[in-house]
Amino acid sequence: MKKVDETRLRIIMAASGWVALTATVLPGGWPLRWIPALLFLFFGPGLAVLLPRPEGLREGARLEVWALAAPLSLSLGVLTATVLFLLEVFSATAFLVPLALITTVAAFLPGFPLPAALPGAAERVKRKHADVG
Template sequence: MTWLRWVLAASGWLALAATALPAASVLRVSVMVVFLLVCPGLAAVLPLWPTARRGPGRAAILEIPVLSGVLSLSLSVLVVEALFLSGTFTARRALLVLAVLTSVLALMPHRGGKLLNGRRTTASSTESG
């Protein structure tokens, strides 16, 4: 899973570097669309990945991609709206903010599932006892 975290952290910077390509370039458009639709949300959902894989049936397979897409669009809209309201919107600034946000979310240390499960059992045992 470590390689995925590093790829996500680098994806925003790759999309930002793609802005140097000509405006109608297929490579520029495809890199930016893939980044905006997938990467910020996947970086935000990454801590839930092991939990979703253990889930029952087909729903667990679709949970991560759907949640990633929705969160990516939501984060992109929030960043663009904040830049518009502050009067400082440019595509490069929006990509820069999203690249920083994606890198921070992807490289942030995640809490382990064992720690959370241990707390739940401790809390439930003290409530029942």
């Protein structure tokens, strides 16, 4: 059962960029156009890089993943936009395609190691606090 959930999560993350790209064909002011794109830009690439973890997440790692996903996604977006502006080829499509490709590739690779997600991380924190007090 766990393998099915991990596979489903990988597919959803990989598809998120392509859904955002597809939404750009809708008329300009529609929420169905900008909501998927913003959600993808804020969380898509970052979550794909940080998740999924085959062993799952430890208790403290969930907050760490969400706290790091948005800045990581925005950083990848800024780098992509900068390159496109320097090449003078920026457009919504040219911006979303590389991010969707990065997200798709990252979704099928193992997640980046996080300190709180490592085995024994919770026990090390408990021991550290016990040694201090």
